Amino acid sequence: MNQSTGTARNTLATVRAVLDEKRDMPGALLPILHDIQDQLGYVPSEAVADIAEALNLSRAEVHGVITYYHHFRTEAPKGAVVQVCRAEACQSCGSEALWEHASKKTAGQAVTLESVYCLGLCATAPSLSINDQPYARVSHAKFDKLLAQLQSCQKEAA
Ligand code: FES
Numbered sequence: 001m002n003q004s005t006g007t008a009r010n011t012l013a014t015v016r017a018v019l020d021e022k023r024d025m026p027g028a029l030l031p032i033l034h035d036i037q038d039q040l041g042y043v044p045s046e047a048v049a050d051i052a053e054a055l056n057l058s059r060a061e062v063h064g065v066i067t068y069y070h071h072f073r074t075e076a077p078k079g080a081v082v083q084v085c086r087a088e089a090c091q092s093c094g095s096e097a098l099w100e101h102a103s104k105k106t107a108g109q110a111v112t113l114e115s116v117y118c119l120g121l122c123a124t125a126p127s128l129s130i131n132d133q134p135y136a137r138v139s140h141a142k143f144d145k146l147l148a149q150l151q152s153c154q155k156e157a158a
Contacts, residue, residue, distance in 0.1 A: 079110030
């Protein structure tokens, strides 16, 4: 078994385990999608048919929900996931400039940069999260410091 075959089997096994656990709960689609993304980092396109069949939905319905919500990824993230909040409260405190700054600083890095629309830290905007760890009042200098810490951790882990 080559590595990609093994990975595909693990992915399928993860999806099936989530479906077995949650398929009978009311409104199961969103909890299932969240669980799959929490475990795999994304919702693979190969999972759509299994999810649709388990919930008696069409593939188009499942695909429509996945693509409607910004939260769901359809590809595996590259490296750390940095999510910059671009909703109103953060926008009014400079999140667009922070987004531009983060885009330049993470270009070519092992980082997946994403927009999110509220992290629940509106009173301490602008906010972002790094691998689900939230940070508030993020200035450009604070971002640079967080990125340097992240890169240091990535080097240690390599
Ligand atoms: S608007 Fe950014 S955390 Fe709520």
